[in-house]
Amino acid sequence: MEIEVEGKTIQLSEAGWLEDLSEWSEAIAEKIATEVEGIDELTPEHWDIINLTRKAFYDNGQVAEPRKFMKMMKEEFGKDRSSNKYIFSFFPKGGLIKSANKVAGLPRPKGCS
Structure with missing residues (x-):
């Protein structure tokens, strides 16, 4: 493609x-x-998620697992922005693992299609 x-x-x-x-x-x-991914427009909230996924990857050398990423979201943006439901509201086709990481230009996590 x-x-x-x-x-x-x-x-x-x-x-x-x-x-x-x-x-x-x-x-x-x-x-x-x-x-x-079929997202109409990347909003500031999308960019918050994208930038944090990239930071996590380059700080740790691997894509953040969801539980660890939600903890990072909570620390960075507060409890109301630290759930899978929140992430899926911006990346509905695949949430953090299949969609946000893809848009962020990160490698495909193991076991992810």
Whole structure:
């Protein structure tokens, strides 16, 4: 699968995961969100989740597991923004694991399609 971003062809896996993580940019995130995940527009709340997933990955060298990520969300944004239900309200096709991580340009977690 390919997407066109700013005149450049970007390779994605069949499921829409970025093949070359170093190519990630906010423009690519927006394109994956709209064309692969069916999200109309990335809001500031989307970006809070995306940026925290990226921070967790680059701080720990791996994609955060959901329970640990919810704890990070609570510490960063408060209890009302620290549930799977909250994440799914912004990434309805796959929540944190299958959707937010994909838009954030992170590697596909093991066992995730």
